[in-house]
Amino acid sequence: MGTHIPSIDDTKELLKKNQIGIIGVGETAQGKIPGKSSFHFLSEASKLAIEDAGIQKSDVDGIITAFSLVEETFMHCTTFADYIGINPKYFESVAIGGATAVWMTAAAAMAINSGQAEVVLCVRGDNTLSGISSTGMIALIREMCHGEFEYPFGLTTPGGYALMANRYLHETNGKREHLHSVAVTMREHAKLKENAMMKDDLTLDEIMGTRLLASPLTKFDCSIVSDGGAAFIVTTNAKAKELGLKRDPVYLHGMGQGFSHQYLTSCENLDQIYGAVEKSGKKAFETAGMTNDNVDITFLYDCFTITTLLELEGLGIVPRGQAGAYALEGRLHKDADTPINTHGGLLSQAHLGAMHHVIEAVLQLRGDAGARQVKNPNVALVHGNGGIVSAHSTIILGNEPVS
């Protein structure tokens, strides 16, 4: 009695027993959309996901939300449960920056696996673009770094990533084009995504001719700021059938997290970051019983061009030091051998953390990605990263049931 030490094996068993997956997704319009509150976007996204799933609001018994950059909400998940009129058996606010959306899926699965809820709504939305004042923006920048030992030196948000980008270029003997070409590919994808905010032509030449914000990054290397909402619904296959749903879930096969640091001052070297990314991916792969060879399409957290490159290498998708070359050769494009972020990502589609990455993964696996569709994908990897390449989360989604 009491000799069992839980491990990934337990998770594997539970995921196989319970066959948990995503049965509904919803994305509102994204972009500059004044006149709608943060909670309006949360509501709209939830409505769309509920309708996409083919369930009723009253079927939802779990709520997982993130946070707002605009509204000062002390308990975000319960505030939204109150707002939308859901009395949840399970409620949780996941607040780990950009690692949030990916981890919401895992948190939903853990709640379901432990019998806390059956149908979990995961939602994030905000009027970040229209609703945040310049003071608010300054406060946000301050929060991205150490207020006592980093911020007073004038570090900006792009600056933090720029520090990492310059170190990366130094260690890989790389050049600016390696970074910028990620943005070029993201723009190509965004053009095919209906609700993408940025659709103007974007060439490498244009980026090279744009002024630097913080060397080596231009505005095109930075994620956009947008208004909008996005949601997805997680449940078991058994519950989906009980509710009479026509579509099979997109199944969750594995999940993992990895931590490097929070403040750049605590980041000893790039290996520390790679290590955290690798740990996150490894746990997800081990739980899923898969490797990179099984993955057909990848979604990486492209808050800045540099994070994409670090994740590609850290996850072992691309050999160390070569992600820049891959990007420059166009190999990250949907028609190439290492397609990523077919929705245009944080660089061109919208910024709700990795919500759209999770949703686009589901659309791709369903075969519903329209002009962005890659050929017959069966397995998707989605990676989120919070802070400045600090905190990582990975999930693996697949069309096949967990076996």
Added chain:
Amino acid sequence: MSEEKNEYQKPLPDFRPETKPFWDGTKNHKLLLPKCKDTGKVFFYPRAISPFPGSVNMDFDWVESSGKGKVWTFSVHYMGPTRAYKGETYVVAMIELDDGVKMMSNVVGIDPEEVKIGMEVEVVFEDATEEVTFAKFKPVQ
């Protein structure tokens, strides 16, 4: 010079009580680093508890750094976080001190475009206000 001090418009540190010895140090133009008693190693940034694995040491010795190090990485900022930086081009860098810790700061006394990774630097103290002095870094001549 006193007018400049009174008119310092850029962000001042969000002080926490536990970091006082560091800022007392810089005010006296010394770069002091907290040293964990369990591991005997210095760490940065200063905080109330040792960040080393296995240590919960919360009372530290403070030792003086040589103030010498190298630029581990940097970024030339053409746009600052607040209006006080308007029109300025400046360098934010992560300095790797010879003591073995990293410290974020500005590299001063050199054209921003000339800064290189690996460049040897040494500490220089900048009195921002009557109360606050920053440890910044300039190239070793």
